Amino acid sequence: MIDAPSVAEQSEAFSPVNTQTWANGRHSVHCVKVIQETWDVKTFCFMAEQPVMFFFKPGQFVTLELEIDGKQIMRSYTISSSPSVPYSFSITVKRDLGGLVSNWLHDNLEEGFQLAVHGPVGNFNCIDFPAKKVLLLSGGVGITPVMSMARWFFDTNADVDMTFVHSARTPRDIVFHRELEHMDSRITNFSYSLICEKVELGQHWAGYRGYLDPSKLAMIAPDFMDREIFCCGPVPYMQAVKRLLDEARFDMSRYHEEFFGEMPVDVREEAIEQADIAQEQADAIEDADLHTISFSRSGKEVEIMPGETLYTAATKADLYIPKACGMGICGTCKVQVQKGSATMEHNGGITEQDIEDGFVLSCCSVPKENMVVDF
Numbered sequence: 001m002i003d004a005p006s007v008a009e010q011s012e013a014f015s016p017v018n019t020q021t022w023a024n025g026r027h028s029v030h031c032v033k034v035i036q037e038t039w040d041v042k043t044f045c046f047m048a049e050q051p052v053m054f055f056f057k058p059g060q061f062v063t064l065e066l067e068i069d070g071k072q073i074m075r076s077y078t079i080s081s082s083p084s085v086p087y088s089f090s091i092t093v094k095r096d097l098g099g100l101v102s103n104w105l106h107d108n109l110e111e112g113f114q115l116a117v118h119g120p121v122g123n124f125n126c127i128d129f130p131a132k133k134v135l136l137l138s139g140g141v142g143i144t145p146v147m148s149m150a151r152w153f154f155d156t157n158a159d160v161d162m163t164f165v166h167s168a169r170t171p172r173d174i175v176f177h178r179e180l181e182h183m184d185s186r187i188t189n190f191s192y193s194l195i196c197e198k199v200e201l202g203q204h205w206a207g208y209r210g211y212l213d214p215s216k217l218a219m220i221a222p223d224f225m226d227r228e229i230f231c232c233g234p235v236p237y238m239q240a241v242k243r244l245l246d247e248a249r250f251d252m253s254r255y256h257e258e259f260f261g262e263m264p265v266d267v268r269e270e271a272i273e274q275a276d277i278a279q280e281q282a283d284a285i286e287d288a289d290l291h292t293i294s295f296s297r298s299g300k301e302v303e304i305m306p307g308e309t310l311y312t313a314a315t316k317a318d319l320y321i322p323k324a325c326g327m328g329i330c331g332t333c334k335v336q337v338q339k340g341s342a343t344m345e346h347n348g349g350i351t352e353q354d355i356e357d358g359f360v361l362s363c364c365s366v367p368k369e370n371m372v373v374d375f
């Protein structure tokens with residue numbers, strides 16, 4: 001635990017000479033503030049002991065390294081704050097019923113708590129896809145990356161026309177409501193609309209109800225076809241948005257999405273398609289060059305080409321290892337190897353202890369020989 005610094009200590013520490021900037025890697029930070037956003041969502045703000053300018057691309061995420069019940073656990077959370085306020089950064093976490101880490105954070109993470117974070121990383125960001133007009137779409141806690149983008153555009157007086165459409169379950173589930181209303185009231189290039197799936201007894205709600213559909217979108221953002229779209233939310237929400245955009249013949253190269261959980265069905269289908277193509281190519285390769293990967297728990301076995309990852313092998317076998325970052329940073333795709341070896345090029349998403357215990361990150365591990373994996 002770390003005590004809050006005095007004002008004098010702070011002024012001395014914050015001299016430009018002492019201040020470092022954040023780069024992708026493992027960093028030690030401590031919690032400086034906890035904010036109850038809604039009944040089941042909290043924001044946790046972090047700073048480094050020595051001042052660090054937390055620069056990142058709005059929309060990117062970090063992976064927390066925690067120890068829970070004696071076990072090291074990694075989980076990724078989007079940075080909900082903006083790099084325009086760089087001396088600290090925040091994550092905003094929703095309690096996931098029955099979930100290990102989200103509940104642990106809500107119940108245990110308090111001011112002064114020290115932990116390690118990995119990152120920042122992520123391709124879902126508004127810097128790599130600059131646009132004059134954006135449509136920020138979010139459902140539930142999927143608001144976090146687009147909130148970071150909106151805060152960034154707002155704070156930096158960016159010449160970007162923003163339409164922000166958030167879908168919440170009920171009025172009491174709306175995250176960042178007052179701040180978004182504030183932005184809407186301050187600048188003309190920001191418009192904010194809310195859609196509540198349902199309204200419970202005793203709740204007052206005069207806004208849109210139900211789900212985001214073509215008629216609501218046409219009313220809220222009649223010019224959506226001209227906008228760069230950033231979308232984040234639960235899988236069914238994102239599937240509905242994509243269907244809607246497909247039907248409108250939206251140029252999907254201008255659609256960007258992030259999902260927080262299980263791999264969406266269409267991504268699975270795409271992965272299967274890729275795996276099928278790879279299988280055809282594999283058929284043309286000499287048998288001697290192929291590696292056989294066996295998944296012991298499910299009793300499945302596939303052959304893969306040199307250079308393919310363990311994760312691809314699993315997909316080919318119709319097995320879905322949970323995957324988040326796809327770049328060896330979040331630890332989500334960890335599996336234990338029972339036989340054989342692989343070359344792993346990770347980015348800090350696995351501990352030395354795990355490696356010693358035979359675990360690998362399947363998204364960035366390329367088998368060197370035939371392998372047996374516990375999955």
Ligand SMILES: Cc1cc2nc3c(=O)[nH]c(=O)nc-3n(C[C@H](O)[C@H](O)[C@H](O)COP(=O)(O)OP(=O)(O)OC[C@H]3O[C@@H](n4cnc5c(N)ncnc54)[C@H](O)[C@@H]3O)c2cc1C
Binds near residue numbers: 061099
């Ligand atoms: C890039 C990225 C960014 C993210 N950003 C955010 C963010 O900004 N805010 C946020 O709140 N979340 C975010 N997430 C999601 C977050 O990483 C966690 O997945 C989420 O908090 C749930 O983690 P958990 O440990 O609480 O749940 P887990 O323990 O992982 O469980 C997840 C779900 O599975 C169920 N479950 C667990 N074990 C079993 C079992 N044996 N059988 C059946 N069901 C089971 C649980 O009930 C729960 O519903 C992000 C994820 C990614 C990949």
Ligand code: FES
Binds near residue numbers: 327331332364
């Ligand atoms: S999916 Fe994040 S490390 Fe593999």
